[in-house]
Amino acid sequence: MTEQENKGGPLAGVRVLELGQLIAGPFCGQLLGDMGAEVVKIETPRGGDPMRAWGQGGQPTWWRVIARNKYSVAADLKTSEGQDLVRSLAAEADILIENFRPGTLERWALAPDDLLRINERLIIVRVSGYGQTGPYATRAGFGGIAEAMGGWRKIVGEPDRPPSRMGVSIGDTLAATYGCMGALAAMHEREKSGKGQIIDVALYESVLQVMEGLIPEWTVAGHKRHRTGSHLPGIAPSNVYRCKDGEYLIGANQDSVFTRLADAMGMPELAQDPRYADHVSRGRHQAELDELINAWTERFTVDELEALMIDHSVPAGRILDAEDMLKDPHFIAREAIVTVDDPVLGPIQMQGTFPKLSRTPGGIRRAAPREIGQDTEEIRKRWLDR
Template identity: 80%
Template sequence: MTEQTERGGALAGVRVVEVGQLIAGPFCGQLLGDMGAEVVKVEPPGSGDPMRTWGQGDTPTWWRVIARNKYSVAADLRTPQGQALARKLILKADILIENFRPGTLERWSLDPEDLLKLNERLIVVRVSGYGQTGPYAKRAGFGGIAEAMGGWRKIVGEPDRLPSRMGISIGDSLAATYGCMGALAALHERQTSDKGQIVDVALYESVLQVMEGLIPEWAVAGHKRERTGSRLPGIAPSNVYRCRDGEFLIGANQDSVFARLCDAMGNPQLAKNPRYADHVARGRHQEELDDLINAWTEQFTVDELEATMVGHGVPAGRILDAEDMLADPHFAARDAIVTVDDPELGPTPMQGAFPKLSRTPSGVRRSAPREVGQDTDEIRRRWLGE
């Protein structure tokens, strides 16, 4: 399905200026743009955002996702002329997004405090490695460093190996999502106060927010989470199991669900075995329970095991890659993947807009700008009346 429409979305009429680059700032802009905001991306003339060259293949495609629903305006923020144009646009905007090292905007004569004096309703989303305050504030910070500081990297991977990365830039994406959340909260509050504010987003704190009970488990119980591979200690069975032709994920750690899994295995008495009868017991004997389940799943193909799990109401699923997703009927039915008409690549599949709103749906209204600054004249005319 081609998803390229003129639907406004929930944020129709909201103007956003994005002066960030790479992932954290631009992904925040993508989220707002998907929800209907008009996003003007300010890029350095010539090279543009480095994201234009990131990704795999002869023609990198990541840019097509992170820059969709945006207009490109060329301005060198290191020059007075570029700063003047950016300032004019920001004074017409509802939201400014930036993800430079703290102090950079101030050096470019774009101090958010000064901008708020000129545009009291402005919301400034500032994404940085360590936040705008504190002893580490001025340090250079990337998403991977934030994942390490926030506790993520410490617990990901096999226990006998170095910490692993997730395979995507999760630290940047989490920070962008929290930045978007903060912007939406500030927009809501502005309806009462008629004033904007600064949203201070630290990459490491964005990671920290999703670390579940990591802090109190240590502070209260003296338990320090470590790397455990594919297992989550004490939560069983919940793991990847081998089939004759691949792997399959089963999550049956709740008592009633485990009983259904035992029925599916043709061994209902297993659920009454004192070693596995409740959550605590299964967690205590997690390794041997995984071995039992593996010995059973290895008899089946992935297709056969999936049918059995669905038939018995056990949460389980295939481990999909991009090729699998493009062929999956559920992705298609929910427009989880949409096809956008790119001026250079033609029809280009990518993840759809999310979350889904029933009355003011999000969507992809514009493909990513092909040329740096291609929309400068249009935005000058429409926003500035020049």
């Protein structure tokens, strides 16, 4: 069965109007679409969403993922005709997503308060760099800037080098995920009140939410987190270790797990050594413990080390790239990667839908739109013609 044959999903029947572009707004739409919502994406007739051109290779592929399960409707939101179309669609929608700079919708005569007067049940997800209020609200903001402001960039990388990038647009996707969560919570509340509301999502606050004890560590203990490279300070052993043919990640910081690792190393006495016998002591002697483990892991191939870790029930894992994932039996068994029949590229593999629901699973019902505005007339007929 191809992914497009998977019908329904827990949000089947929910209508979503996506006005955003690039990553934060569209990824929120992707999440809702993967769970079964019907997502209508508004694209400018001149060029469409810039994501159509993003990605590597002769045929950019990022669009194929972020625009799956969506219908493309062409509308110029700077014109009265485009604004009228959005107002008409918003009157029929459950959720509207936008990620423009605050004030843009208002300038286009599409202010949320006005849309709520048209459709009091409408839930409006507004994603922006700094939120809709506060002294920075009208500043231009991208995910990377939010990662810097929210504390992420400060602590990522090697201590003797400038802050590193995560490698993916984590600020954008975190904000999109929180926007999706807010929309689902608002839909639940709407069952009681009958009314929609506005979800104000700031990129920097989305990053801040996952910064663990960053704030209280400073306010209570006077400790500022800093860049520490591959290891987590005070949590040992938990690092990437060298093998004969690559690297391998081991996380054995809990006392009982460290005892099992020491047994696997043929050094059970390490678990009784005062330097390593408990969590605090191992954290205090983290560097020397990592050196000791590295000296041991270098004797093995990744395959050999993995077999030892599995045999001794030590949490550990390979560091995979896309090629590795496509061959991994666990990815295959759980259908973490699926094949979608794409109108441009033919069968294309991409990450599947997540999380997995037992009774009403999500799925990929439609490939990403090939042409800008290809579904305009279909959506007009189904949403607006009565």
